Amino acid sequence: MTLATEEDEKPRKPKWRRARRIAGRTLGVLIGGPLIAFWVAYLVLDVRSPQDVLAGLDKTVVLQYADGSELLKVVPADGDRTFVPYARVPAKLRDAIIATEDPTFWDNQGFDPTGIGRAFLTGVGGGSGITQQYIKKSTGDEDATLGRKFAELVLATKITQEQSKEQIFESYVNIISFGRGTFGPAAAMNAYFGKKLDDSITWSEAAFLAGMIQSPSVHDPAASGDLHATRRWQYVRDKLVSRGYVKGDEPMAYPGGEIQPPSETRAGRLTYDQFHVKQQVLAELEQDGFPLGRLQQGNMTVETTLDRGLQDAAKNALRNRLAGEPPEFRGAVVALDPKTGAVRAYQGGDQGVRDYASTPHALGTAFHPFTYAAALRAGYGPDQPIPTPAKLDFLGETFQYPDGCGPRCTLRTALAKHAEGAFVGLAKKLGPDALSDTARQAGIPDAVDGTPTLREKDGFLIGPGIAIGRYPLRPLDVAGAYGTFAADGRRATPHLVARVRDESGSVVWTHPDASSPAFGDESRRIAVEVTAALRGDGGPALRTGEAEHGNSPDYQDAWAVGYTPQLVTAVWIGSDDERRLKDASGRKLTGDGVPADVWRTVTAAARPR
Secondary structure: OOOOOOOOOOOOHHHHHHHHHHHHHHHHHHHHHHHHHHHHHHHHHHOOHHHHHHHHHOOOEEEEEOOOEEEEOOOOOOOOOOOOHHHHHOOOHHHHHHHHHHOOOOOOOOOHHHHHHHHHHOOOOOOOOHHHHHHHHOOOOOOOOHHHHHHHHHHHHHHHOOOOOOHHHHHHHHHHHOOOOOEEEEHHHHHHHHHOOOOOOOOHHHHHHHOOOHHHHHHHHHHHHHHHHHHHHHHHHHHHOOOOOOOOOOOOOOHHHOOOOOOOOOOOOHHHHHHHHHHHHHHHHOOOOOOOHHHHHHHEEEEEEOOHHHHHHHHHHHHHHOOEEEEOOOOEEEEOOOOOOOEEEEEEEOOOOOOOOOEEOOOOOHHHHHHHHHHHOOOOOOOOOOOOEEEEEEEOOOEEEEOOOOOOOOOHHHHHHOHHHHHHHHHHOOHHHHHHHHHHOOOOOOOOEEEEEEOOOOOOOOOHHHHHHOEOOOOOHHHHHHHHHHHHOOEOOOEOOEEEEOOOOEEEEOOOOOOOOOOOOHHHHHHHHHHHHHOOOOOOEEEEEEEEEEOOOOEEEEEEEEEEOEEEEEEEEEEOOOOOEEEEOEEEOOOOOOOHHHHHHHHHHHOOO
């Protein structure tokens, strides 16, 4: 008989008790760890006062050419940082900002739980309210990371407990940028409307200023035009109405006629063409997470992709060729590396603050290469015969053109001879979606500043205008899309920024150089065929084209777009409005005239010597 030992007689603890103990300890670590981290961060972290932040913003941002030489400086203007106490912020402007940026500001605890949750799950941020925006601006840390969101949460909690909502709003509104180098509402009111900030501000003016905060380099009408700025203003107005600040029947109108040109150009600190480059670079950087405030706080240097010699050559070619032409003529030049999308020359004109290189214009018959590519994708061969109807109904519109292709018209000869009737017939055969899709695959973006491209005004339907290039496109995008043909079918995104360096010279951001096949496995074949058709008998791969003025036989826009393996250049010539244009000799404006002359001069300047 076996005797039981003392150890055997001890009662064993059930397994479920051990599991509960382990679970309890694990839960304690999961809850206690973050709480301890939160408490430590609460004690260590602090938010600078807006006065300290403003003092730290007084730094110049240098933009460089690709070779490292100075392009221009973004210099803060004197008086652009006037501190405005909360009591002196007009109620209309305060309400417009809160309605747009943080409608729960007066009631929330300083942070957006949705944005924190998204950061926790995905590792990126988003959805910041006014308190969080102030913390980002005051710390200079705007990276969309989980660590930044955690610190933001701690500081938002801390500042909400230590300061009143009025104090938080006062701090926020004085360090945010409204664009044009301004910080705070007083500087913004003066920069855009030339007025002092007081209670005489209108709802329309308040809505405009509040709309600038989200992306000032993009929403400024001097950068993107009044059409885009109007849409942004309408967005803010709708927020004011839906949230009860303004009655729906209260008269409000976009204050476009009151908005002044940028002081930088008025004062002569920058030429117009330099101003266009600056605005385009800042808008691009803002989309990549480097708004102007962050650049200034970090005393950063921006290295652009622009070639100094080619930039000067494009400016001179445009200016010299337009000299002696009718005074209403305007022009733009964009030249870029088709393999990377790096913009080497960017000229938006020097006649005013309107940037014609980033303003959409009707492409006209210069759209035909995209129709040609769509036909190749559909199985057509370059020498396949195609009909040339004298009269054709397409999507409810009647087109009638003389036969400019001859009795045996092929896809190749139709492109070479600018046979509009043949291309309208081809558009009807392929369908408008095929043309739109091919242009988009080549590089035409789906939308510009929120407005869909290659669509009717409703933003959805593709009308008959796509057959004749009636839909307006930006020279910047046209150059990029033609660049896909030059790069053997590989698509790269046009960009003006190569990298950003901090105060010590270290690279903190580099543009990712990436390209991808535009048309799948057929990309190279299609691009080679389009290039061969554009070269014709061995000349340059150049396409000239014109956009019709309404239903008249005259033209309102003229283009020359072409490329070598190293450079694609788009030249547009037109005017500020839609009108019939004739050159100095009285002939109709055509692409093989003024635009082609500018194109040849710029292309010749890019050749190695």
